[in-house]
Amino acid sequence: MPAQTALDFPIENHNHVWKNELFGFLNQIIDRILEIPMEKIEDFAKIVFNHKSEIIGQLTLGLIKKQFGHFFEQEYCDCPVCGKTIKYHANNVKRKVEILGGGFELLRPYFYCRKCKKGFYPLDEALGLASSPKQYDIQDVEAWLSSELPYKTAEETYERTTGNPLSNGHMHETTNKIAERLEITDVCPTKAEIEQAINEISDNSFRRPVMMLAIDGAHAPTRPAPSPRKGKRGKGEWKEVKGFRLYLINGKRIVHLISWHQVQNDRKLAADLQTIAEAGLIPEDKVRLCVIGDGADWIWNRTAELFPTAKVVLDFWHCSEHLHETANAQFGKGTPEAMELVETSLTRLFDNDLDNVIAELESISPSSATAEEKIRGVIGYLLKHEQGVNYGKAKRGGYQIGSGAIESANKFIAHVRLKRSGAWWYPSHANNILKLRCAKYNGTYDRIIKKHIEFDRQETYPSATSIHCKNL
Template sequence: MGFAARKAESSENWRTLFYDFLDKRLDKIEREYPMEDLGEISKAVFQERSEILGQMILGLIKRKFGHLLNQQNCDCPDCGKSMQRHDKLSRTIQTLAGQFELERPYFYCRACSFGNYPLDEALGLSRSSKQYDIQDVEAWLSSETAYETASETYERITGVKLSEHHMHEATNTIGQEVGILDICPSKEEIHKKIENISKNKFRRPIMMLALDGAHGPMRPEPSPHRRKEKRGKGEWKEIKGFRLYLIDGTSINHLISWHQVCEDHELAQDLVKIKEAGLIPEAEIRLGIIGDGAHWIWNRCKEIFPSAKEILDYYHCSEYVHGVGNAHYGKETRESRQWCEATLTRIHFGDHEDVLGGLGKMKAQTQEVQDKIDKFYTYLTNHCEKMHYDTTKRGGYHIGSGAIESANKFISHTRLKRSGAWWYAQNANNMLKIRCAKYNGTYDKIIEKYKKDDQERIKNKKSRKSLRLVK
């Protein structure tokens, strides 16, 4: 019998086995389930769906990889010696489509003390019974809602139970090795967006780098050897982040968001990485940096982007103005409103010296009011070069930091600031990475990277085990 004939016979055999299984399962559905209306019929099929589709997947594996299911000999990947098949061993395989038991041949090299399942490698199986498509959905759901709710949602959608613990572990495993460049679109994608916005325009497009900090509820990390020890007292830590986007007329074209519980020098290192990767092509754009009065923003950005246009958030400046006006003239009084409007107008048009002169002439009635005046005086002195709002707006730049504020809410607050939630910083950062990838449109990219890296780890672990045993 030729190869084509054997292949046709193998194909017909798996189909026959699947049809026999399906016929028996339909008998079971008719016998055991009440089917008085469409809802009950749908429920009956849904509850049996996983095993039915699992058997279909198994049949297709037999069709495609039958030569590995029936393999008798193979060469050791380390020493090259021929290995004979031992018994077939079974493992449970769970996928989004269905669940089944896979019996595959096991090979063992005595010279290397190396055990191997060629079919597992050919199929790209995860070490867990829950395969990568399930882990993908676990991370997606868990990054949107609490682990408990994610677990319940998964069961309602698939009919299969997954514990909160497994949701937690899968999400952190995927997020822990993700770096900033992994969640970024490619250099080519960014340059393509810049090119599209630049068409038929005289001036280079504007790219805004908005930076801000938010606070999240963090717990101190437990010691490695005492995982069950009592949790320490929580505290609110700053989640530093930035958002890069292009201004296209009256709309913004999002590029990159990145948020982490970190120190300012760590965020600066991440900015350097994306700059060195060519994701901020300063020769092709006009770069504007916007933020509030936090020193870490301007100290770090000045080092990395010395030629960028610096813009102090107008609304942050406005808060200082209204704070002084309300304290000196009385809250919401006519005098306060008039002074605030006049002061903001002068600042808007760059008349900073007039504002400073007026502050110097104010006679505060209390020390508390004087402290507010002095604080605003220092604030204006330190940042006046970033407050030329009139020319900045006419140049096409944004003067408000609404873009990074919305990113803070969507990426950080929505998931991390849930009622009663406290996070270990590492787990919070893993979650933030996944949420940033989703917001940047690169979630599928990090999942593919995780699958590739995990397969490589599986191969390396086998090789290291073999080498250790030989020594």
């Protein structure tokens, strides 16, 4: 890359000079390209692709010079801390700038205030450059790819498609940096967006639409973060990813609102639910809220505390599986008697006739100790979930009775990325990937990237100056 500086030309000619430089550079590149033999389309494509980073880089630099030419030859500047006017400390200080399309070298003056012991580059601040050579458009793609693919594959994908090098270590670091600051509300739609979705699905019908809150756990391979003292890798263990999915239903229409999954305990999940409820994202006055889940106690304990008036549904398939197991233990797997017990029980549950389901189960004389244990177990289970097994009534009310929606979200959000052979995740890193995947699913990915840019910029340029160019 020819070293070019804006300092070689007088300030009044800026507008012409940057263009002349750019065309001069393009001329050189074209001459260089013409020396290479090209026959098939792939030859042409490859040669242009191999030069595109340099071309895009120089075009970008030219446009920056057009806009910010004065910053390249700035001699004096006010210290952003004390306001004192100081002369540049060094001229032509070089840094690398990499963008998604290519890269270039930036030569710009450096200022140092002795009194404040603070150094600064006015041009960097004017452009809002990231401290890493890799700018925010690259960081966006790093997080996007590595939340889909293992880091090594993500790195290769990036390199093959952009032609520019990237280390998987940088991807890992960027991805975690972007995600670790995110809170649940960052990856959720806003209150206004939720309300708009509710209005749209309500469709002037006199009943409030159903809002389903499906809660479930899945397992992810984790290992503890290395202890700073021993520095050894911890042993792998499976930990539960607890999550929920919130969606609206009106007849056959389903509108997804929020998915949130984290390696965490039920108290933390409950705190997350409380956070979004307080943010107005579960407006119980505008919807008919319904909690659906399997038989796991933590689900029902936490939601009873949080949403005491919500409708509850015990996942139909989970309930039916329990009945099958009991009937099989009593009558033998797949026997007509077993089938009949299951069919009758489920039909009765659809008729809201739990009493007779229990009565029939109680009337059975157990065929074995296992059968006895199963029968006692399923009676306790049905009584415990008495409110959640009136399937007929739930269906007529427009509620869903199966938790397939959360199971597919679990598969899509957690399993697809976390369950890779040989991958054992630190819980914090697994959670970072999950946050990014939830943001994608919830339609808030671009928003979290914007937030990352704001955050990172504030950290890079904390004095948030309005740096003045003294020689203008």
